[in-house]
Amino acid sequence: MSNLEQEKLVLEGLARNDRQSIEAIYRDNYPMIQAFILNNSGNADEAKDIFQEAMIVLFEKASSGVFELNCQLKTYIYSVCRRLWLKRLQQLQRYSGQSDNMDETVPVEEEIEAHEKRNTDFIIMENAMSKIGEPCKSLLDAYYMQKKNMQDIAKNFGYTNADNAKTQKYKCLMRLKKLFFAQVKNGQ
Amino acid sequence: MDDILLLQAVERYMKGEMSAQEKAFFEELRKSNPEIDQAAVEHTFLLNQLDKHAETKAYKHSLYEVAAKLTAEGVMSESPLKGKAKVVSFWKKYKRNIAVAACIAGLMSITTAGLIIAYTQKVNQSNKEDLIGKIQNTNRELDKLNNKLQSGPATNPVLPQNPDYRATGFLIDGKGYLVTNAHVVNRLKSVYVENARGEYFKAVSVFADNNSDLAILKITDTAFKTVLNLPYSIRKNNLDLAEQIFTLGFPRNEIVYGEGYLSAKSGNDGDSTAYQLTVSVNPGNSGGPVLNKNGEVIGIITSKEKNADGVVYAAKSMNIFKLLDAIKKMDDTQTIKLPNNSGLKGLDRPQQVKKMEDFVFMVVGN
Structure with missing residues (x-):
């Protein structure tokens, strides 16, 4: 199997949230990123953070279905991490101004912008979810996050039948909708 | 139309749970009623967001677990690098500043000491002039x-x-x-x-x-x-x-x-x-x-x-x-x-x- 095909398989795995693929990418790339961040005014915790964010960017790309890797996965991850880290340094006003242009990188601006948008959405949803209160939160979490079926949910939550649980779920969803759009408007 | 019914309809529509007849009726309803259409778009967006959210959350959970596992294995060597890295990074980051600061501090102390010496000597000489x-x-x-x-x-x-x-x-x-x-x-x-x-x-x-x-x-x-x-x-x-x-x-x-x-x-x-x-x-x-x-x-x-x-x-x-x-x-x-x-x-x-x-x-x- 060629290198390129292997990487394609790994990315497909990533889109499926496959542990082994994630682990493989971590093993192959994390040490390089940690070294980069340590050499550029960062620490190991920050390296982990940045790498995790890059993994999310990769996941977003891979799960979008239109992602075609036109460079080595290593190069792509390095480019994303580098971009993210420089951005972080600027935010922390720790940017030392040293940018080694000798590095082999690919443009990742668009990906990172898209990622930031999604990240904001994620945070808004997280906030909205945290505000709808129980049992709505657990109910929606069970149905939409954990993808449990309505019968099980009704049983777990003590509803007499799945239809009652379903009605309750929709009521909760309406509340979530209000909170979510209120926050989207506030955020904009 | 009740909001909850609409929500239900949108969800069923998205999941493809509607029969052909229902589907046609729903699409016709959206076309004829802009309010319902607007509500349907919002519901769709929310449900999509929820879906993405769920995906990302699950994925993040996987990332945490993998990171924890690799840290335990020592692949993501945390502790030995952590402390050292902080010192190195601090030194690297500030070595120019530190050097400049040290130079300034050195100069300042020398200048101050010099001034003090010069001034005190002057005072000694000037304060009391022996009259020999x-x-x-x-x-x-x-x-x-x-x-x-x-x-x-x-x-x-x-x-x-x-x-x-x-x-x-x-x-x-x-x-x-x-x-x-x-x-x-x-x-x-x-x-x-x-x-x-x-x-x-x-x-x-x-x-x-x-x-x-x-x-x-x-x-x-x-x-x-x-x-x-x-x-x-x-x-x-x-x-x-x-x-x-x-x-x-x-x-x-x-x-x-x-x-x-x-x-x-x-x-x-x-x-x-x-x-x-x-x-x-x-x-x-x-x-x-x-x-x-x-x-x-x-x-x-x-x-x-x-x-x-x-x-x-x-x-x-x-x-x-x-x-x-x-x-x-x-x-x-x-x-x-x-x-x-x-x-x-x-x-x-x-x-x-x-x-x-x-x-x-x-x-x-x-």
């Missing part, structure tokens, strides 16, 4: 020539070498004991005293006290004739503020009279063993007696403030008694008897000066 005078030898040669011309063949012992410094001293005991400044004695290797008549005598330092800046000289020259009565006395008590004082000294090769008043009961920096006077003195006045109107020696000129006008310091006469006590302890054979009655009381100033000027000596040497 440097002699310009050409003048002295001339004076000598004049003296010879005036007094005919020389009767007095001639100085072996041209002296470099000049100060003042005065007799406190007719046997040949004089008081002068310690800084005078310290400066001179060989000491000669010369009276107003131009007679020279060899003298040695008996005792010098740097604290009060006083020294006792003894004339060792056999040519010196013991004086039976000194006209002035040495005062034991403090003088009052504003009392009139006068002094005699040798700021030049001739005795010079100066008049002033007591301006403070303590000397430089609150020194209680000295007075502050306002009187005109110059280099050469060092060791000169300061007398009050009754002809009592109340002090000995020591120094003056360089950067203030008319601020002169004089050691209090009481210090002389302390010096004599110290000498007594050191050497029993030296008995110095101080004059206790002033014969100048009630006289007017020119007569006072005339009576005592023979006992005020120029202290010279090199």
Whole structure:
């Protein structure tokens, strides 16, 4: 199997949230990123953070279905991490101004912008979810996050039948909708 | 249409759970009713967001677990790198700043230290200027020539070498004991005293006290004739503020009279063993007696403030008694008897000066 095909398989795995693929990418790339961040005014915790964010960017790309890797996965991850880290340094006003242009990188601006948008959405949803209160939160979490079926949910939550649980779920969803759009408007 | 029903419909529509008939009806409803269409779009968006959210959350959960596992395995070596990395990064980040800061700090401390040293030296020099005078030898040669011309063949012992410094001293005991400044004695290797008549005598330092800046000289020259009565006395008590004082000294090769008043009961920096006077003195006045109107020696000129006008310091006469006590302890054979009655009381100033000027000596040497 060629290198390129292997990487394609790994990315497909990533889109499926496959542990082994994630682990493989971590093993192959994390040490390089940690070294980069340590050499550029960062620490190991920050390296982990940045790498995790890059993994999310990769996941977003891979799960979008239109992602075609036109460079080595290593190069792509390095480019994303580098971009993210420089951005972080600027935010922390720790940017030392040293940018080694000798590095082999690919443009990742668009990906990172898209990622930031999604990240904001994620945070808004997280906030909205945290505000709808129980049992709505657990109910929606069970149905939409954990993808449990309505019968099980009704049983777990003590509803007499799945239809009652379903009605309750929709009521909760309406509340979530209000909170979510209120926050989207506030955020904009 | 009820919102909840609509939500349900949108969800079923998205999941493809609707039958063809339902689907067609729903699409028709959206087309004909913009409000429902708008609500449907919002619901779709929310459900999509929820879906994405769920996906991302699950994925993040996987990432945490993988990271935890790899950290446990040591692939993501956390601890050994962490501490070191912080130090390295800090040093790397700030090494230029630190270097610059260190340079500035170094420069600053050197500059400050330099300034302090320079300033304190200045202060020391300027605060107290010892009033020992440097002699310009050409003048002295001339004076000598004049003296010879005036007094005919020389009767007095001639100085072996041209002296470099000049100060003042005065007799406190007719046997040949004089008081002068310690800084005078310290400066001179060989000491000669010369009276107003131009007679020279060899003298040695008996005792010098740097604290009060006083020294006792003894004339060792056999040519010196013991004086039976000194006209002035040495005062034991403090003088009052504003009392009139006068002094005699040798700021030049001739005795010079100066008049002033007591301006403070303590000397430089609150020194209680000295007075502050306002009187005109110059280099050469060092060791000169300061007398009050009754002809009592109340002090000995020591120094003056360089950067203030008319601020002169004089050691209090009481210090002389302390010096004599110290000498007594050191050497029993030296008995110095101080004059206790002033014969100048009630006289007017020119007569006072005339009576005592023979006992005020120029202290010279090199």
